[in-house]
Amino acid sequence: MYFIALVAGCSAALFLVITVGIYSWYKLQRNSKLGADVKYPAYSVGGVTKNGTPPNSGDRRLAHSAQMYHYQHQKQQILALENNTRDQRRGSVSDADSDDENDADHTCMNVPLFH
Incomplete structure (x- = not known):
């Protein structure tokens, strides 16, 4: 047993x-x-x-989201600045052309030099 x-x-x-x-x-x-x-x-x-x-994996996700938001925000600001600069350059070229046209209107080119 x-x-x-x-x-x-x-x-x-x-x-x-x-x-x-x-x-x-x-x-x-x-x-x-x-x-x-x-x-x-x-x-x-x-x-x-x-x-x-x-x-702290939640903290890591939050930090990653904040970094991505900051990156996208900075990228949008740079693109807006580049577009604004490009538009200003185009405007300055057309302004220079219009200034030349305006100057031609105010000169005495239509007056004969010799009588």
Whole structure:
């Protein structure tokens, strides 16, 4: 009778050790795969987080959104400045032509030089 209880106890302990070993191996493989997929180190002030992502990923997304907004805003300002400069150059060329025409109207070209 003791023999059967001893075999059953050892079998249960062996089953538990094998189950915990398989579960640990699975978690280790999953975490190493997650770590390989991440392009940045998953370290924080307190160390590595449970799921391998930084604890402030919301802050990173917010900072990235702010940088993209700033970039787009600066780009629009530069394009508007270039368009404004281009329009002014076109206007100055046409103004110079109109000034020449206006000057010709005010000269004495229509008056004969010799009587």
